[in-house]
Amino acid sequence: MAKFENKLVIVTGAGSGIGRATAKRFAAQGARVIVSDLNPDTAQDTVDQIAALGGAGFPYAVNVSDVTAMENFAASVHEAHGAPAVVVNNAGFTTAGPFLKHTVQDWDRIMGVNFWGVVHGSRLFGRQMIESGSGGRILNVTSPAAVLPIPLSTAYCTSKAAAQMFTECLRLEFAGTGVGVTAVLPAFINTGFYPNAQVVETEGKSVERGKNISVLAAQLIARSPETVARNIVRIAGRNPAIAPTPFESRLACTSGRVSPAGARLAARMMDIDGLVGMVDRVLPTVLVQKLEDAAARAVAKS
Secondary structure (H helix, E strand, O other), rough: OOOOOOEEEEEEEOOOOHHHHHHHHHHHHOEEEEEEEEEEHHHHHHHHHHHHHOOOOOOOOOOOOOHHHHHHHHHHHHHHHHOOOEEEEEEOOOEEOHHHHHHHHHHHHHHHHHHHHHHHHHHHHHHHHHHOOOOEEEEEEEOOHHHHOOOOOHHHHHHHHHHHHHHHHHHHHHHHOOOOEEEEEEEOOOOOEEEEOEEEEOOOOOHHHHHHHHHHHHHHOOOOOOHHHHHHHHHHHOOOOOOEHHHHHHHHHHHHOOOOHHHHHHHHHHHHHHHHHHHHHHHOOOHHHHHHHHHHHHHHHH
8 A cells, every 4th residue: 555556545625734735645646536625616626736736636525524415425436436545534623612602503513524524434435445355544634632632622622532532443343354544643734724713702802812823823833734644645555553743743642641630731721811811911012912913914814
């Protein structure tokens, strides 16, 4: 599986960010890439970029949380292209805000994309791989948030933890079938993930300010989606069980597993209300305003 020439690769959430970079990277390795995204226009844009580089891509618009849509998607792909060699269940979504402000609908949405999307993709395409007799690789994109609690991100962390445990269990169940299953845990990456986050209503502005600052930090210090894409292609060829990427993700995941108490302490220190309040107290008003202006510009550019 180290070579992907003419192999069929499926990438969900491939209309932007890590998904787009991963689809382009596999195409550059000679793969035929199924580009799946909720938005048909962004899926087509990714395919156009692949074509411009001389690769082969095929756009599909699908909501990964919709089981009927995913069943139809899997059947259409199989009929037109056969069983995949690699599936990257990458589609993701996040919210930010207090647990008690999240509605049941908020939970349904985030679990639908981050957990059920992974389950549907693994089940439908995993069956195709096994029945084809050719084996394959399933890479489920989770997060260090699966092992590290994050303030005001209870729903997101829960959805990723569920996807992480599902992936680890599925690897055991698929052992001996020729289908390898890997959990990929990207760290702080500069994608559209942060500006597209849903901010749940709060009485103050701390969450929105924290989101804006996250976008700014992503543009200044975060790794590029291409960094993760390069590692995902490499991981697909090696088939490890768990693959935090890049280095800072490995460090965060190791610390979370080795010292859960330390991770909880660090999370409490990261409370957004406390951090924003400390910034307001410590920095002069003029510097705080400049920081917020820079964060607002970062969001506008994203």
